[in-house]
Amino acid sequence: MRGLAKRYGDVQAVGGIDLDISPGEVFAILGPNGAGKSTTVEILEGYRKRDAGEVSVLGVDPGRPTREWRSRVGVVLQTANDMTEATVRETVRHFAGYYPDAEDPDAVIEQVGLTEKAGKRVRELSGGQRRRVDVALGVIGRPELLFLDEPTTGFDPEARRRFWDLIQGLAHRGTTIVLTTHYLDEAEALADRVAVIAKGRIVAEGEPATLGGRATAKATVRWAGGSLETDTPTRAVRELSERFDGEVPELTVTRPSLEDVYLGLIGD
Ligand SMILES: Nc1ncnc2c1ncn2[C@@H]1O[C@H](COP(=O)(O)OP(=O)(O)OP(=O)(O)O)[C@@H](O)[C@H]1O
The missing domain is CATH 3.40.50.300 (P-loop containing nucleotide triphosphate hydrolases)
Structure with missing residues (x-):
């Protein structure tokens, strides 16, 4: 159309x-x-x-x-x-x-x-x-x-x-x-x-997966006691792992969800 x-x-x-x-x-x-x-x-x-x-x-x-x-x-x-x-x-x-x-x-x-x-x-x-x-x-x-x-x-x-x-x-x-x-x-x-x-x-x-620059957006790394936004989450996790001497408690790595991107696009 x-x-x-x-x-x-x-x-x-x-x-x-x-x-x-x-x-x-x-x-x-x-x-x-x-x-x-x-x-x-x-x-x-x-x-x-x-x-x-x-x-x-x-x-x-x-x-x-x-x-x-x-x-x-x-x-x-x-x-x-x-x-x-x-x-x-x-x-x-x-x-x-x-x-x-x-x-x-x-x-x-x-x-x-x-x-x-x-x-x-x-x-x-x-x-x-x-x-x-x-x-x-x-x-x-x-x-x-x-x-x-x-x-x-x-x-x-x-x-x-x-x-x-x-x-x-x-x-x-x-x-x-x-x-x-x-x-x-x-x-x-x-x-x-x-x-x-x-x-x-x-x-x-x-x-x-790529809408609104989603795939290249900063990742958020969260763990028990902290969080950070980064372009290099692998490095951040490695550093955290050294700091905690092994397992990082409650570790998650996320990028913006489709919903996050969508809400940004429609101005909410
Ligand atoms: N038959 C109609 N007569 C007058 N206005 C209408 C008519 N149908 C839709 N509209 C208006 O046109 C706009 C777009 O409506 P539409 O139904 O296409 O939206 P939509 O994106 O499908 O919404 P929803 O998610 O609520 O289904 C709205 O402002 C609606 O009020």
């Missing part, structure tokens, strides 16, 4: 975004509430009209989506699916019918950890379980490109890990994945690259 922009009345939700996402990449879009993440993703999904800019998604302008294009794109929206009387299995089977080469519904239900709930009505599931149904519906059509808008909000820790495995499996099979998330550990675990958006603009872009 080039120069992507969208305004709602007085609010410039997206203020000129340039971004290239390569086939097979897992790309995370980070940013505070109201930064413009969902608006950007919804434009790419073909669910929202842009005001300006050039966008191509799998070679198609999402402003003019075709049926064939839609079947190649999987979408997990932020809003949960409507709560019908149908069971989990019926819902997933129903959606499988829309796609030419759908996955096996029971296998997908297993992947999202809902096998035990397959015969339950979606309406009767917990919020996190319903979210897993949304994820199942997003992947059932074997999409080439999958959009996930805050996919794990409401998941318990085990469900999040299981979801990460699912995404890593899809990425392994070559699915391109674009996700928004507020969980920086999620971005770090899944994403090849991330972009941080604030007030409708990209403020940083890169690999999670």
Whole structure:
């Protein structure tokens, strides 16, 4: 996308975004509430009209989506699916019918950890379980490109890990994945690259490990009774080891976390 922009009345939700996402990449879009993440993703999904800019998604302008294009794109929206009387299995089977080469519904239900709930009505599931149904519906059509808008909000820790495995499996099979998330550990675990958006603009872009100069930032060495910041932590640890004549009590060496860098970038 080039120069992507969208305004709602007085609010410039997206203020000129340039971004290239390569086939097979897992790309995370980070940013505070109201930064413009969902608006950007919804434009790419073909669910929202842009005001300006050039966008191509799998070679198609999402402003003019075709049926064939839609079947190649999987979408997990932020809003949960409507709560019908149908069971989990019926819902997933129903959606499988829309796609030419759908996955096996029971296998997908297993992947999202809902096998035990397959015969339950979606309406009767917990919020996190319903979210897993949304994820199942997003992947059932074997999409080439999958959009996930805050996919794990409401998941318990085990469900999040299981979801990460699912995404890593899809990425392994070559699915391109674009996700928004507020969980920086999620971005770090899944994403090849991330972009941080604030007030409708990209403020940083890169690999999670190197974002915002993270890899070259000073390390903090801490031990029982002291701490220091240094460019040469190995030397510092060696000196400490001599000072303590062996083991340094409660020794840790850390660099800024993705969260530290992120909070610096968005100005908190
Ligand atoms: N349909 C709409 N009508 C008017 N304003 C909107 C609409 N949708 C979003 N906005 C505004 O546009 C801005 C960007 O919203 P958007 O939902 O894209 O942010 P976001 O980064 O996805 O936020 P969150 O992390 O809270 O989901 C916000 O100021 C929001 O209030």
